[in-house]
């Protein structure tokens with residue numbers, strides 16, 4: 001008999017957007033052109049801040065460490081259409097002329113009902129479905145799957161066993177309360193992996209400690225498969241001029 005799917009409650013749509021700066025063309029541009037690009041970029045950030053203040057979405061910006069990208073945005077919006085609207089507006093901006101696509105990921109904030117206690121009317125649950133993203137010092141993003149091969153097939157496990165494994169997972173996670181904030185986004189049908197994992201930390205080392213500790217939970221040890229990892233440091237609007245000065 002087929003295993004029973006878990007119901008999910010879903011919130012805002014998410015776009016993780018990673019860009020690489022074309023420093024060569026940035027350096028070749030005139031000072032006026034660069035200033036125009038910076039001003040336009042900052043006014044887009046201001047517009048997104050207004051959306052966030054009105055609780056109609058949220059966003060963060062991080063500077064990626066390593067060569068995978070330079071900038072890492074995460075956007076949350078009530079609809080997928082708003083995500084393409086903001087992406088298109090950004091792509092048309094002067095600053096985007098100096099950016100190369102590095103990676104993107106489309107998903108939706110998801111809570112699964114393994115414990116059966118999440119009600120979409122509960123203000124605590126609403127806070128997780130429609131969150132204002134934390135502006136903590138470090139962010140980590142990676143996509144993942146639950147294995148579906150041979151004896152390790154998550155989708156063939158019965159509900160009770162999956163709920164037990166997720167309960168064990170949540171116990172490990174809860175040890176990091178106040179240290180790491182996690183956002184799980186579902187991407188089955190939207191992107192190449194099944195979930196996106198976004199973590200925020202004040203101390204970068206705690207990202208490694210949590211992800212390592214979880215490797216020993218049965219759910220991760222037996223079923224976890226991972227894509228690329230991106231890690232970054234927060235880039236504030238005030239720091240943009242310095243960051244882009246050449």
Ligand code: VOV
Pocket residue numbers: 006110111112113114144166169170172173174176177180181182184195197199210211214215220224
């Ligand atoms: C701060 C850390 C933290 C905490 C507290 C936490 C708690 C919880 C709870 C309570 C629940 C279940 C209910 C829900 O809300 O969905 C989940 C769910 C989930 N998690 Fe988690 N998780 C954390 C952190 C955390 C990490 C670091 C990872 C990556 C795994 C790893 O090994 O690298 C992860 C993955 C997931 C996934 C993919 C799901 C959905 C699985 C599904 O099959 O549906 N998660 N998670």
